[in-house]
Every structure is written in structure tokens, then in C-alpha cells.
Amino acid sequence: MAVRDYIRERFMPHIWCAGCGHGIVMNNLIRAIEVLGLKKNDIVMVSGIGCSARISGYLDFHTLHTLHGRALAFATGVKLGRPDLHIIVPMGDGDATAIGGNHFIHAARRNIDITAVIMNNHIYGMTGGQYSPLSVYGRMATTAPFGNIDQAFDIVGLAQSAGASFVARTTSYHATSMIKIFQKAITHKGFSVVEVLSQCPTYYGRKNRLGDAVEMMEFFKKNTTPLGSAAKEKNPDLIERGIFVQEDRPEYCAEYKKIIKKAMGEQ
């Protein structure tokens, strides 16, 4: 199938700003699904609220656009009811780690077979550029006009310690590796977290004088390095990208199936 066959063309062009990284994430997510050869009816996309959450409206899968931060709770319900389907949850940094922070750590802890794609643009874009738990210390936001004094979460570290069995990071610049990571995350049996560093030129870029979308992507190119590279040893400030965790662990729906069998046998 062509990439555009996965899109609800009646809603295009999308609402994202010119140069928004979320469009690149949607683009490459479709391409990963196309390479995997998954049928549209085998995918359920569940999103919460925010710029990132709009993805579920644009893609022609089974889609649910739910409450802010609660997408993983809805997705858990869908997965338990239909374990045969692939569940993909696109989230923003605020949706995943602030409003939905608890849902996020507990979905990871259960290791339920859901793919969470966290588009980290370090800010709340849709509501006007407020700082998020991923805004970097010292950066400007509409709610931090003198600079942000909060320390940012590390999504990879958070997902890893909460128990996710697949954890990866990539950026909107690294399109080809993003596609490969999405493929692995979707086929992985367990809770998969993919953090994608994504540019918000309208708010994070403008407030912090980081330039346009192209310059923000150049930043991702220059300031990230593959996991375990020698460059990281020389420059500890570089952000690592790649697959941090990929392990086989008991998956929640499979465990639940065992419980059903056990209970039925004991009747």
C-alpha cells in the first residue's frame, strides 16, 4: 500500500505548524507500518490530548481520541479485550509524563503489549507554549519568562526503571533509523517506549531563539550520537539515541490469559 492509503485525506493538510516534527513522526510511523505489512484493521491508535494526539485523527486505523494523559488507560482496555490487535499510542511529553505520568509508569510496570510513541518537543505547543516536565533547565516558556527552574525528566531512564521491556530514542532528523526503531517497537511483545526528539519551531524554538525547523533539526544532528559511541565519552553532553532496552519479559495479556485458564480449570 502507498503511504497515502493510510491517511484520512479529507483532514489534510494537517493542523500542525510549518516544520513541526510531529508530521515527520507520523510520516515515518506510517512507513514502518507499511514495511511490516500490517493491515489497517489490525491497528488501534489511541491518543490523549495535545498536538501529538492529533495523529489518531489523521490515520485510517481504528482510532480513539481520548482524555488528556489517559490514552494508555484506554489502550490497556482495548488490548485486554482484543490482544490480537496492535495498539499504538502517540503521546506528547506533557501528555505522557505530566498529565498521564501515572498511567505511563504503570503501563510500563505491567509490560502490556502497547507501543507508546512519545514526541518530545519540550513544551506544551497546543495550549500556547507552557513549560513541560521535559523543558530543559533554564529554557524559556510562556510560563517561565525568566527561565525554567524545573529539572527535566529523562524519558528513557523513567521508562526503563518503570519496567518497559523495549526503550528507544531517536530524533526527527534521523528518519531512516526512526522507521527501523518503530518496526522493532511495534513487533516487540511487551510495553515499548520510543522517545522521538521533535521540534516545535513555533513555541520552543521561537521562545529560545533556536531558529527555524531546519536549524532545530541540525541541532538534533549535531548534539546526538548513537548509543555507546566514542563521541559520547569525549563529549558527555551529547544525547544518546538507539535502542536502550530490548528484553523478553512476561507480557500482561499473556499472564492474564494464564489466570483465565487457571480460574476456568478450578471451577
Add this chain to the structure above:
Amino acid sequence: MKSKSKKDQGKDRSHIEIRRDWCKGCGICVAFCPKKVLALDENEKAIIERPDECDQCGLCELRCPDIAIEITTL
């Protein structure tokens, strides 16, 4: 048959389609094209300025936030 040079391999074998109604003119495709095939026109929409230089790497297609670029191999 003489094999084609690397430069000629891309010639006449691909077609780049840009949907102008989807393109928002961010310039990502223009900036990151290794062969400088693309440009923005006076309406800030991506256009194919040097089609003969395209070697079908596909990076414009993958990095387009508007999903406005489609490369078809002929």
C-alpha cells in the same frame, strides 16, 4: 551492456510529486537534500528545481512533515 555510471542511474527513473496544497513551505526538504534538487518558489512551496540531479535517496519524502512529497520509481 555497459553499466550506467552512478550519476546516470537515478536519471529518468524516478518521479517526484509534490502536493502543493499540503506543503507548508518549511524548507526541510530543501535544506537537507544532498543534491540540492529542491527549492522554494515565490509562494513558499517546494518545487523540483534540478530533477536531473535526484539520486532517489528518498530523504525529502521521509523528512517531509506535511507528507507532501512522493517519489515513485519508474
